[in-house]
Amino acid sequence: MHVGRDQAAGRLARARGFAKVPGVSDVAQHIATSSVTRAMDVIGDRWAVLIMRDAFQGARRFEEFVERSGATRATLANRLRALVQQGLLERVRYSSSPPRFEYRLTRRGRDLFPVALAAWRWERRWAPRSGSVPAQLRHVRCGHATRPRLVCAACGGELDVRRTLLRSRASARPVAPARPALRRLSPSTAVSHRGSSEEFTYVADVVGDRWMPLIVSAAFFGQRRFEDIQASLGIASNILTHRLGHLVGLEILERRSYSRRPVRREYRLTRKGRDLFPYAIALMAWGDRWLGGRGQATALLYHADCGERLVPAVRCSHCGDELAIDDVAFRRASASRRRPGKEDPRAHDTR
Ligand SMILES: [Zn+2]
């Protein structure tokens, strides 16, 4: 992986400054110009997130995607086509008579691997009994079960939103609040793909709607109050109320009273919510590399512990080496020969 060689970071850090655009808060601009927001425009549809997850876990053929994602055939065909257009997958013929095609990750798609690992790590931690999350990840090179650790590429320290510095820098042009192109998320679709009897949260539940990752981003940027989030995102209050309620329901945010008279409440990230930070950072790094994100961003993130630009690396929890896409194997729970109760206890705790 080619993270950690960002020579421009030093120059950018030195060139940082403030560009105040009237009427738009700094946080609003940071969110609007962030590579996370940009990346979400490419894969920020819950089906796209699920398809990419399945592609990293070995799915190639249409039927495999159908089976694993639970999407209808029409939806799946539509999303696969979009992902091919975005350059994340390519459609390759593997048989000529009859003509049959499969979907393979492109270089651009493969480079989302740290994002996929971050998602797996998060789901493994917060949805430990879900059958659709592979129970184990094996580092083929060292031969051990691994829990990917997302760390600072410069110093190897953990990625933690509380140990992150945000520095504004001059922006080339004014940017309006981020406005998602798609806003569909009815309460019914929000739960339907989780299965009525399941209590798990998938990353797709959080990022698969265009507003929710922006609200989580606002929380990462320190925004807690309804009015502040509303102003930053330019979001209608009824939509914000609904999405905040949903994020509280998913236990990503929690409501806390900060004033009794009048009653005022704010929204804070829970541990589970803060634990999405490595995922967001991995997504940001991908957006920087493939979507020209860094040049546009009005703020850059630095690791408080070492002072370097925050660039993620994914390391094996067992041997400490960097995890590359061809060096790991997912083991699906259904394929496991283990008996219930004999599962490796280490697989449950991903920290
Ligand atoms: Zn560091």
Ligand SMILES: [Zn+2]
């Ligand atoms: Zn290893």
